[in-house]
Amino acid sequence: MTVGENDELLAERLATAAGAILLDLRTRGGLDGKALGKAGDEQANAMLCREIRTARPADALLSEEEKDNVARCGQSRVWIVDPLDGTREYGEGRDDWAVHVALAIDGIATVGAVALPGLGVTLTSGAPVALPPANQPLRMLVSRTRPAAEAVFVADKLGAELVAMGSAGAKAMAVVRGEADIYLHTGGQYEWDNCAPVAVAQAAGLHVSRVDGSPIRYNNPDTYLPDLLICRKELAGAVLRLAAEYSPAR
Template sequence: MPATDLDLLTEAAIEAGRIARRYWREDPQVWDKGGDDPVSEADLAVDTYLKTELLRARPDYGWVSEETEDDPARLAASRVFIVDPIDGTRAFVAGEPTWAHSLAVAENGRVTAACVYLPVRDKLYCAAVDSGATLNGTPLRASTSDDLDRATVLTPRVTMQDRFWKRGVPTFERHFRPSLAYRLALVGEGRFDAMLTLRPAWEWDIAAGALIATEAGAKVTDRHGSALTFNSVARQTAGVVTAASALHPRIIDALA
């Protein structure tokens, strides 16, 4: 049995990648969960594997997953797994390479171990609390930018509307990736200065990436600048703002 939670998540993420790739570009069966929210047979297969193996190793942990019906018993657990079997299902179904497995452990609301794994791109991001973050074993360091108007920012197109900004939309350079977990990890990697999502964010999309970005030196909060907590009743946060530590307060100040 893996000695640490991070070891356990890492092994599970790699095996999840093997399972998912059996379905990728193989015309997997897909259903609509409602509201144009697809789920594929690969999502379900990975979810089943992760729930079985992770809870076998840590039977006293709670469970939060996009593809598992919520069990309120998790609220009584001091430690929980927070998992998105495939983050970026639309990209996965379309045969695109940018989708990820997002795996985290939270203890009393705080993420303590995390992996974001992109099997097709061969990118394994890992972090443990107070131990730093890595990409394929190489330590990560977030950007040091403090100029919002010149920043590179990962965010959906809808963010570029005046109603979200006090003084009009800044002139930052907008980019996008389909996986929210990957966007967070990319800020930790230092490839982008910030990422924003202003609508409510599901915990399984952000838990792992939030720790990776934090351990790499970025600041991560909700859209109001408040610290994120996990294993909440609603399993959602009030958006996410992740940025270089000097840039983060400038974004919070600029948002309406």
């Protein structure tokens, strides 16, 4: 624990440190694929949970890799972490995976840090980056393995290029970094999949919402979140309208 460390600096430090653990584990060799992903999840999670409980003992904690305690719902401050977002990509030796450390206050993603260890970068809500100009043509991020039909429909209507990428954190941060313009996801996620990315994206001045335009709330008894939109603000109206127009019968 660092004396006087605020929430933003704590999130950044822990996300970066977890990324270093994961890189070191992969570099050492001896494990690959699912076994490497499982070991990485366990080691990064152990450190994150230990450090958060030490630094913020009064706060609640929700982690993908820990048994949930719904008593957290009665607390204002809850740390929401994903020790390894993109386990498949990590195990395959790719760079499009991430570490998420977030703090939700009264249900709002308030503090976030997303480490992209394969790129040597950690993006945080405490130090938002300036958005570069939009891409021409527009670029829309989709899953490597299961592109959402809604996203394909919207991309076609906007004349946007589809860009396949791994983890939710990597995709969200690609919009923050200006490598893409739209991340529309309708395949379902959990709170740990997008709380930190949402906090970072909001701080960078991006539009963040559910696909129906409603706000995203965290620290719910049921941690499932059906959909997510992160995009440049000037595109939000068109994307939301087109998403509403989509029908599976088309």
